[in-house]
Amino acid sequence: MIGPVADYTEGNKWQIHIGDRPVALFKYDDTFYALKNGCLHQGFPLADGNVKSYMVECPLHGWVYDMRNGKCLSLGDRFTKTYELRIKGNILEIDMG
Numbered sequence: 869m870i871g872p873v874a875d876y877t878e879g880n881k882w883q884i885h886i887g888d889r890p891v892a893l894f895k896y897d898d899t900f901y902a903l904k905n906g907c908l909h910q911g912f913p914l915a916d917g918n919v920k921s922y923m924v925e926c927p928l929h930g931w932v933y934d935m936r937n938g939k940c941l942s943l944g945d946r947f948t949k950t951y952e953l954r955i956k957g958n959i960l961e962i963d964m965g
């Protein structure tokens with residue numbers, strides 16, 4: 869469980885922890901997306917990235933990800949881990965697999 873959806877109305881990126889695992893939470897077009905919070909390059913936290921529509925740019929060296937599916941647009945054929953989200957009642961839930 870992440871928490872009440874109402875806690876995530878302002879902004880479009882958050883770093884959260886599920887147990888001891890850091891997760892980058894994003895919102896685009898009123899939909900939430902969750903990615904592993906580490907760039908495929910050198911592990912920089914993507915929750916600190918620059919967000920433009922559905923794209924997240926790692927601020928360290930500029931690799932860009934599609935938050936909708938975790939695809940690294942800079943590499944073209946690699947994906948970072950994503951987590952399934954659902955909203956039950958007004959609570960945002962995550963499936964850590």
Ligand code: FES
Pocket residue numbers: 907908909910911912926927928929930931
């Ligand atoms: S650590 Fe993200 S682009 Fe280098």
